[in-house]
Amino acid sequence: MSKRLDRRTFLKNSLIAATGIGLASTANKDLFAKSAAWLSDPENNPMPKQPLGNTGYDVGIYSLGGQGALEVPGTFDKSVAIINRALDLGVNYIDTAAYYGSGSSEMYIGEVMKTRRDEVFLATKSHDYTYDGTMRLIEESLRRLNTDHLDLYQHHYMFQERYDRLLKKDSARHAFEELKEEGVIRNIGVTGHSARILSDAIENYDYDCVLIPLNAAGSILQDDGNLDRFFGLTSEKNMGVIAMKVFGGGGLIGRGLTPKQLLYYTMSQPVSTTIVGISQMEHLEENVRNAKQFKPLTDEDIMELKAVVQ
Structure with a gap:
């Protein structure tokens, strides 16, 4: 048994000891909150779901990102309330990163994961592209998130130099593969802003998921001429595609x-x-309400929207 697996066992036992008291009563409270949220929806709509690539998980079409209020230190109560409300409303995927708020985002999410871990597909990221750096970061992330495993671990914000580093000896890729073999992570993903670099990465390696900026103005996304290639590869390999920067960072x-x-x-x-x-609770409520009523736009609708913002 490897030293890392020993550390994982130690971490798991520590988490159980730290959070075991009061789990039953808290779980009942969470179930009541979720039931109340469903009843408050006039149409009692469920969150539409679809497969997350080859992961075997059906994910809601709207998910919670770990930025907004969640990456701001000193917003514990507000952030925890947003996370709990998202789960109450049917969100079943949460994405964060060790980098967000220097760990604050993971810490807030971890507070909720003490009692609601089984309700979500939990994803975080490593911004260190070396083997040793990733092994250090994941131990910190697991402790902050109050879990002994991640459903998805991602290379954070891949650009050319980071991609080149992955191809060398003792890279984060080797750490990810070892962690997956040990069961610490269940799926491997990559994130970035360049459609070209992401395409290169997923062509070179069979990732389970990929996170990319997608919005009507094409803002933040780089090398958008490679977008058709990107979607061709993700379709061919049946990768889960997660979209971000819907509002262009608010712009x-x-x-x-x-x-x-x-x-x-x-x-x-x-x-x-x-x-x-999410920075405001009302924004979460509005987004979830819209997601539950979603109907795919036609090609004509899409062209009209793009014309407005470009």
Whole structure:
């Protein structure tokens, strides 16, 4: 048995000891909150789901990102309330990163995971592309998230130098593969802003999921001429595609389209789910309500939306 597996066993036992008291009563409270949330929905709509690539998991089309309030230190109560409310409303995928808020985002999410871990597909990221650095980061992430495993671990924000580093000896890729073999992580993913670099990465390696910016203005996404190639590869390999930056980091709000239109544009792309970071509870409520009523846009609708913001 490897030393890392020993550390994992130690971590798991520590987490059980730290969170075991009061789990039953808290779980009952969470179940009541979820039931109340469903009843508060006038149409009692479920969150639409679809397969997350080859992971074997059916993910809601709208998911919670770990930015917004969640990456701001000192927003514990607000962030925990947002996370709990998202789960109450049917969100079943949460994405974060060790980098967000220097660990604050993972810590807030971990507070909720103490009692609601089995309700979500939990994803985080390593921004260190070396073997040793990733092994250090994942131990920190697991402790903050109060879990002994991750459903998805991702290379964070891949650009050319980071991609080149993955191809060398003792890279984060080797750490990811070892962690997956040990059961610490269940799926391997990659994130980035360049359609070209992401295409190169997924052509070179069979990732389970990939996270990419997609919005009506094409903002933040780099090398968008490679987008057809990107989607061709993800379709061929049946990878889970997660969309981010729906509102262009907030910059697209007020440019002639509503949040609902922007959200529907991204959801109409060939993606499994769309993540959004939340700063205000009312934004979460509105987004979930829109997601539950989503109908794919036509090609004509998509062209009209793009014309407004470009």
